[in-house]
Amino acid sequence: MLNRIPELVKKLWNDWNIRGVILFSLSLQTVLVFFAPLRKTTGHKLIILIIWSAYLLADWAANFGIGLITERARDNPELSMPTEKELLAFWAPFLLLHLGGPDTITAFALEDNELWIRQLLGLVVQVVAAVYIFFQSLHGNKLLFPTVLVFIAAMIKYFERIRALYLASLEKFRDLSLKIQLEHFKRLRALDYVEVGCQYFNLFRLILVDLVPSFKDVKLEEPSIDDFSPAEALGIIEVELNLVYEVFHTKIQVTQGVLGIVLRFISFGSV
Numbered sequence: 001m002l003n004r005i006p007e008l009v010k011k012l013w014n015d016w017n018i019r020g021v022i023l024f025s026l027s028l029q030t031v032l033v034f035f036a037p038l039r040k041t042t043g044h045k046l047i048i049l050i051i052w053s054a055y056l057l058a059d060w061a062a063n064f065g066i067g068l069i070t071e072r073a074r075d076n077p078e079l080s081m082p083t084e085k086e087l088l089a090f091w092a093p094f095l096l097l098h099l100g101g102p103d104t105i106t107a108f109a110l111e112d113n114e115l116w117i118r119q120l121l122g123l124v125v126q127v128v129a130a131v132y133i134f135f136q137s138l139h140g141n142k143l144l145f146p147t148v149l150v151f152i153a154a155m156i157k158y159f160e161r162i163r164a165l166y167l168a169s170l171e172k173f174r175d176l177s178l179k180i181q182l183e184h185f186k187r188l189r190a191l192d193y194v195e196v197g198c199q200y201f202n203l204f205r206l207i208l209v210d211l212v213p214s215f216k217d218v219k220l221e222e223p224s225i226d227d228f229s230p231a232e233a234l235g236i237i238e239v240e241l242n243l244v245y246e247v248f249h250t251k252i253q254v255t256q257g258v259l260g261i262v263l264r265f266i267s268f269g270s271v
Helices: 007-040 045-075 082-099 110-136 144-168 170-179 193-208 230-249 257-270
Strands: none
Touching: 007 045, 007 082, 007 230, 045 082, 045 110, 082 110, 082 144, 110 144, 110 170, 144 170, 144 230, 144 257, 193 230
16 A cells, blocks of 8 residues: 655645745746846846746746635635635735736747737636635635735736737737838937837838838838948847847837826736
């Protein structure tokens, strides 16, 4: 007969499984916040491996944690300590906030952007679980207000991630690229090369979806390398490559405009 798991190990798991997963998930989010921006500036295999591992484990850890909390709330509807019930209700939206991910990375590969529907379905499932846990502890919950605030922030962060993936998906990116209209400017040299890089990115993004840009259609002078010094030309290329990375792999698109600013303000205010 196989040896059973020692009682001490079972007790440690029952006492620390949720806490351990929460700490692990928080650690992964910290790694992504600090290491993900390095991906566009380095090709070091170790750093890429760290980012890739944290990216894959982050969603798993948060989902697993919410599952543990749901199981605890289901199997123990009348927990011995009211404080434990309140904490479970608080940790569920806290982990949901982790599923929203940091602004520094939404997709590790371009193919991840095509999975925005799966993320949307995941949002529905996890929100249902979080709401179930919340209602289990609704009566006399002293952490009701902070729990609601964290839940609002989590919903916004998760929505931002899904919208960022949607906007960076191939079909939507192609549609947006076709609709872009650039303002005419007469003297290219009069503009800062950063601004020039941003302007030309809106045109050259068509190439990324196999469309040929037309300078006549947007009334834009065809660029010439003679218009810039070598340093300025390299600066423009750097700006454009940086924008390509930000659009496809981060939340930069959803933080722009009135809606993005309002949602970000509410999210920060809730936290």
